[in-house]
Amino acid sequence: DAGITQSPRYKITETGRQVTLMCHQTWSHSYMFWYRQDLGHGLRLIYYSAAADITDKGEVPDGYVVSRSKTENFPLTLESATRSQTSVYFCASSEDEVNEQFFGPGTRLTVL
Amino acid sequence: GQNIDQPTEMTATEGAIVQINCTYQTSGFNGLFWYQQHAGEAPTFLSYNVLDGLEEKGRFSSFLSRSKGYSYLLLKELQMKDSASYLCAVEDSNYQLIWGAGTKLIIKP
Numbered sequence: 001d002a003g004i005t006q007s008p009r010y011k012i013t014e015t016g017r018q019v020t021l022m023c024h025q026t027w028s029h030s031y032m033f034w035y036r037q038d039l040g041h042g043l044r045l046i047y048y049s050a051a052a053d054i055t056d057k058g059e060v061p062d063g064y065v066v067s068r069s070k071t072e073n074f075p076l077t078l079e080s081a082t083r084s085q086t087s088v089y090f091c092a093s094s095e096d097e098v099n100e101q102f103f104g105p106g107t108r109l110t111v112l
Numbered sequence: 113g114q115n116i117d118q119p120t121e122m123t124a125t126e127g128a129i130v131q132i133n134c135t136y137q138t139s140g141f142n143g144l145f146w147y148q149q150h151a152g153e154a155p156t157f158l159s160y161n162v163l164d165g166l167e168e169k170g171r172f173s174s175f176l177s178r179s180k181g182y183s184y185l186l187l188k189e190l191q192m193k194d195s196a197s198y199l200c201a202v203e204d205s206n207y208q209l210i211w212g213a214g215t216k217l218i219i220k221p
Contacts, residue, residue: 042116042199042211043155058208090154097207100145103154 003027006091006104014112019078021107023091031094032074033101034058034066036087043090049074050097081111114138116212118200123218124190132185132198132215140205146174146185147199149214155199158185187217195219 004025013019023032030051035043045058047066055066063085065077078085088108092101115137124130136144143162147155161167161176161183173186185198197214204210 040213042201042213043209044211045208048208098143098203100157100160101209103156105154 004091004093004102004104006089006107008107009105010108012110012112013081015081015083017081019081019109021076021078021089021091021109023074023076023104025072025074025091025093025102025104027093027095027102028071029093029095029102030071031097031101032068033092033094034064034074034076035090035092036060036085037090037106038087046076046089078109081109083111085109086111114202114204114210116200116202116210118198118212118215120213121216121218123220124187126190126192126219126221128190129186129188130190130217132187132200132217134183134185134200134212136181136183136200136202136210136212138202138204138210141178142203142205142207144174144176144183144203145199145201145209146172146183147201148196149199150196158198190219192219192221 007022033048034046049055049068091104094101117135146158149155159174166175171188176183197216199214200212201209
């Protein structure tokens with residue numbers, strides 16, 4: 001199906017473990033984004049990518065790593081998960097930097 | 113610093129009109145977005161304002177005043193399905209979106 005998908009939808013892990021969240025879009029959008037959403041906060045940008053092999057830090061990049069070897073995929077890795085990284089993670093894509101962003105369904109991550 | 117302010121929660125009655133305000137202070141301004149987010153779901157795009165004035169789209173309208181750092185989203189003929197959070201986001205000088213915490217709108221019959 002066309003669109004933007006995320007996997008897994010739910011994940012429970014332990015402190016110190018490495019976790020990778022996947023994001024895949026079928027629109028060939030240039031831009032892709034990773035956000036986290038916590039109660040009482042707006043969406044906060046973790047990393048974004050303007051094209052394959054081009055990534056840049058957002059507002060809260062510490063503890064996260066991204067890569068983008070193919071236009072359609074933008075995985076987010078938590079190298080050593082901490083409890084403060086418990087959150088809902090949204091991936092988004094857009095045609096360019098000024099257009100609306102389309103969001104995936106989100107991944108609810110719990111770090112114990 | 114960068115700041116987006118929205119009311120945390122609002123309540124309105126089915127069939128009525130509600131206005132959700134958003135004030136912002138950001139480093140530069142390239143546009144303002146409104147998104148709707150139902151509980152447990154992803155945000156979905158509602159509107160985008162670049163110039164001052166009112167943009168109407170069906171039951172939803174969005175207003176922008178750049179000189180006042182102010183926007184509002186107007187929802188008419190409220191329906192129960194409009195119960196959701198409404199997110200205001202400003203595109204700063206680097207074209208990054210700065211998001212407000214969202215306004216939870218509760219619709220009562």
